[in-house]
Amino acid sequence: MIFAAIADWADAKEYSVEFMCAELGVSTSGYYAWRTRPASARARADEALLRLIGVIFERLKGNPGVRRIHAELAAQGHRVARKRVWRLMRGAGLQGRHPRAWKKTTIHGQRPVSAPDLIGRDFTARKRDQRWCGDITYVKSWDGWVYLATVIDLHSRRVVGWAVADHMRTELVTDALAMALRQRRPKGRVTFHSDRGTQYTSNDFARFCRKNRIRRSLGRTGICYDNAVAESFFASYKKELIHTRPWPDLESVKKATFEWIEMYYNRTRRHSTLGYLTPHEYELGFRHIHELAA
Structure with missing residues (x-):
């Protein structure tokens, strides 16, 4: 470890080798012998693993952290310790992105709404197309604000419907739901959970849900945890x-x-809630990441 530290400092031209060896109580001949020694099998394995980590890091667009890199390695059949992945990523300066501060964007409806909270922060579903949730977020462009509405299946966390527009009118959220209905064609009634924004409490939205046999569910006013899955998606x-x-x-x-x-997001990004499977893999029936490499 001492020789490795000396090598780092020497390569950076911070101190001379002779000075560092004297200060750290080791011989210069011992350092140069260590420097010219062939790399150990462990070092060669680390080098190969780091190259693979670099390829994964580049492919996963979100600059993934240690947990997702470790999960991707496991999915490819590489059984390595998470601490080893952390050590190699740290040494190579590979670090995941961190979210910025959250900003509240919901405009609450003024009229009283009778729809109950049918989810109660239980963001699970035994089967696909039983429970969906959705919300709206914003993006600032040079031309003005752009808005995204989503529909997420709580069974697999798959985004099954979405819509992008330059407005936040009710048709933004109905367009996202219409896409979900076209793509999934649910056999029974679906529960759709949202916050109490004006789009989700409007008469037009209520009519759309009745026409398409969608059961409405509304979280409490001002409680972001009541729609945590949608909030988490927007953070990512x-x-x-x-x-x-x-x-x-x-x-x-x-x-x-x-x-x-x-x-x-639906096919490549690994989700911690799903045991680091992707939504696509989860809907195919996989339940453990090591099944992928079997």
């Missing part, structure tokens, strides 16, 4: 996509959102 969306670059206009946001949701 902002951190891993929106905050990585400027956005010229509505079309650029829509195109990137399509690619991020349909190609990355």
Whole structure:
């Protein structure tokens, strides 16, 4: 470890080798013998593993942290300790992105609404297309604000419907729900959970839900935890996509959102809630990440 530290400092030209060896109580001949010694099998294995980690880090667009890198390695059949992955990533300066501060955007409806909270913070579902949830978030572009509405299946955390527009009218959320209905064609009635924003408490939204046999569920006013899955999705969306670059206009946001949701979030990004499976893998019936490498 002492020789490795000396090598780092020497390569950075911070101190001379002779000075460091004298200060740390080791011989210069011992250091140069260590420096010219062939790499150990462990060091060679670490080097190969770090190359693989670098490829995974580059492929996963959200700059994943240690847990997701470790999960991706496991899915590929590599049984390594998480601490080893942490050590190699730290040494290579590979670090996941962190979310920015959350900002409240919900505009609460003024009229009293009779729809109950049918979820009660139980964000699970035994089967697909039993319980969905949704919300709206915003993106600032050079041309003005752009809004995204989503529909998420609580069984697999898959985004089954979404819509992007330059407004927050009720059709934004009904368009997202309409996409979900087209893609999933649920056999029975679906419970859709949301906050009490004006779009979800409007008469137009109520009519849409009645027409499509959707059972409405509303969280309490001002309690973000009552719609935690939707909030968590938006935190990832902002951190891993929106905050990585400027956005010229509505079309650029829509195109990137399509690619991020349909190609990355649903099929590639590993979810801690699902045991680091992707929503696609979970809906295929996998329940443990090591099953993928079997």
